[in-house]
Amino acid sequence: MIAQILVDGITSGAMIGLGAIGLTLTYGLLRFANFAHGEFATWGAYLALLVAGAIGPADPLGPLTFGWPLLAALAASMVLTALLAAALDGVLFRRLRRHGSAITLVIASFGASLALRSALEFGFGPQPWYYTRDIAMTVRLGPGMRATWDQLAVLGLAIVLMLAMHLLMTRTPLGRAMRAVSENPDLARLAGIDPARIVRVTWLLGGALAASAGVFLGVTVQLRPSMGFELLLPLFAAAILGGIGSVPGAMLGGLIIGIAEAASVPLAGAQYRAAVAFVVMLAMLLVRPSGLFGGRGG
Amino acid sequence: MTALAVRDLVAGYDPALPIVRGVSFDLAGGAILALLGPNGAGKSTLAKAVAGLVTVVSGSIHLRGTPLGDVPAHARLRRGLGFVPQTDNVFAGLTVAENLAIAAAILPRAGRAGRIAAMLTLFPDLAAARRGAAGRLSGGQRQMLAMARALIAAPAVLVLDEPSAGLSPKLVGVVMARLRDIAATGVAVLLVEQNVRAALAIADHALILVEGRVAHAGGGATLRDDPAVAALYLGGRHAA
Numbered sequence: 195m196i197a198q199i200l201v202d203g204i205t206s207g208a209m210i211g212l213g214a215i216g217l218t219l220t221y222g223l224l225r226f227a228n229f230a231h232g233e234f235a236t237w238g239a240y241l242a243l244l245v246a247g248a249i250g251p252a253d254p255l256g257p258l259t260f261g262w263p264l265l266a267a268l269a270a271s272m273v274l275t276a277l278l279a280a281a282l283d284g285v286l287f288r289r290l291r292r293h294g295s296a297i298t299l300v301i302a303s304f305g306a307s308l309a310l311r312s313a314l315e316f317g318f319g320p321q322p323w324y325y326t327r328d329i330a331m332t333v334r335l336g337p338g339m340r341a342t343w344d345q346l347a348v349l350g351l352a353i354v355l356m357l358a359m360h361l362l363m364t365r366t367p368l369g370r371a372m373r374a375v376s377e378n379p380d381l382a383r384l385a386g387i388d389p390a391r392i393v394r395v396t397w398l399l400g401g402a403l404a405a406s407a408g409v410f411l412g413v414t415v416q417l418r419p420s421m422g423f424e425l426l427l428p429l430f431a432a433a434i435l436g437g438i439g440s441v442p443g444a445m446l447g448g449l450i451i452g453i454a455e456a457a458s459v460p461l462a463g464a465q466y467r468a469a470v471a472f473v474v475m476l477a478m479l480l481v482r483p484s485g486l487f488g489g490r491g492g
Numbered sequence: 493m494t495a496l497a498v499r500d501l502v503a504g505y506d507p508a509l510p511i512v513r514g515v516s517f518d519l520a521g522g523a524i525l526a527l528l529g530p531n532g533a534g535k536s537t538l539a540k541a542v543a544g545l546v547t548v549v550s551g552s553i554h555l556r557g558t559p560l561g562d563v564p565a566h567a568r569l570r571r572g573l574g575f576v577p578q579t580d581n582v583f584a585g586l587t588v589a590e591n592l593a594i595a596a597a598i599l600p601r602a603g604r605a606g607r608i609a610a611m612l613t614l615f616p617d618l619a620a621a622r623r624g625a626a627g628r629l630s631g632g633q634r635q636m637l638a639m640a641r642a643l644i645a646a647p648a649v650l651v652l653d654e655p656s657a658g659l660s661p662k663l664v665g666v667v668m669a670r671l672r673d674i675a676a677t678g679v680a681v682l683l684v685e686q687n688v689r690a691a692l693a694i695a696d697h698a699l700i701l702v703e704g705r706v707a708h709a710g711g712g713a714t715l716r717d718d719p720a721v722a723a724l725y726l727g728g729r730h731a732a
Binding site: 367370371373374377378380381382383384385386387388389 | 584594
């Protein structure tokens with residue numbers, strides 16, 4: 195049973211980690227908690243549904259339930275959601291940053307979250323949607339360990355995206371500049387970095403990664419207008435657990451939250467799954483408010 | 493040629509309550525100008541206004557003959573102005589090499605490695621520590637890293653806000669000697685200092701600010717030997 199908990203937890207934790215990266219970067223850079231971030235995951239999932247539908251049906255890839263159109267749709271939805279996130283900043287948050295307080299930004303993000311979710315409910319209805327109705331085939335990974343091929347594919351793609359993000363943050367001038375602005379915006383300006391450019395890039399990256407988390411959630415579970423909102427608490431828990439502003443922290447935090455949630459199902463029941471993220475987040479805030487990677491950035 | 497020209501500068505955090513009130517000076521390439529004065533005199537505010545971090549209410553700042561009025565802070569390094577803040581002057585969470593690479597990123601790709609190597613030669617202590625986190629450097633090493641970061645783009649003007657703050661007397665001497673070396677390469681140095689004796693020892697010229705205005709001005713040696721200045725700022729004794 196423990197082995198199966200690990201498989202389920204790592205798969206959902208990878209999705210939480212992907213979503214939490216954007217949240218932690220936005221918080222680290224702009225010092226505000228964006229409650230609309232979960233909606234980027236939802237919009238990403240639904241945009242991929244639209245794009246995949248527009249491409250049309252294709253044979254599944256090997257043992258997976260989906261074919262190449264969903265992979266193309268994933269890429270397209272990441273780009274489109276990145277633009278949506280940047281547009282939301284340009285239209286709403288950037289203006290409020292100039293004149294408003296931190297609490298104004300948080301309340302505005304609540305409003306944006308409601309508006310984005312309502313728009314999807316209006317367009318797609320409250321019922322769940324699926325990328326495919328095919329039955330996912332499972333594979334035995336070891337004693338007491340099974341996973342669907344879809345889960346393994348999602349985990350593989352999530353690991354690739356996380357590694358790419360880690361390399362971007364540690365090996366490229368853009369990543370270094372993002373870490374510099376997050377640590378000390380004034381000094382970053384003196385070092386020749388344009389903070390406005392870094393903020394734009396952060397929204398684009400955060401939106402794209404949230405979209406990928408949404409698509410992966412859609413592949414392994416289903417699409418619902420509230421899926422991003424329900425993901426929000428685990429995202430915050432992962433970001434706080436890992437240390438605000440830390441990309442590796444968000445990844446590790448996501449995995450820990452995912453495993454804790456998966457472990458809670460057999461131990462306490464599925465109805466308490468969401469509460470686990472909250473408990474872990476509170477425990478971390480009480481014991482180590484700066485998080486596992488707090489203060490290190492990157 | 494004048495590297496930095498400041499004219500009738502009025503600046504402050506609140507335009508209605510300016511801290512710097514009508515300061516003018518010229519700084520030539522290769523010269524060191526010390527900005528001295530008591531706490532609250534407006535020295536750091538003036539330096540930050542030159543760097544673009546504080547609002548200029550009126551007056552002008554010209555860098556190599558070009559006005560800096562509308563140039564944002566992040567573009568001033570590219571224009572040839574390096575600034576070393578007094579505190580939080582390195583990215584503590586990044587390595588020494590990353591701190592240098594960040595500033596070098598504004599240079600053409602082909603020239604970056606050469607400039608970083610030049611800085612590590614100028615500040616040899618940094619070479620040994622380049623893979624470590626900047627937050628673990630000693631106070632003196634941090635100051636050297638901050639200076640190297642500001643110098644990496646080969647600026648025409650280097651502005652430093654109290655580089656001796658928190659350093660031992662021995663390290664203050666090292667920093668001041670390094671500034672003299674930097675000026676000898678043709679860089680104009682604007683040095684904001686509380687350590688009047690150390691600053692006047694290396695400055696070609698000095699301005700003493702009081703309440704945002706220039707109270708005394710003159711050559712470094714002249715001010716050091718001025719009984720009135722010595723009484724006010726050097727503990728009543730002439731500097732050696």
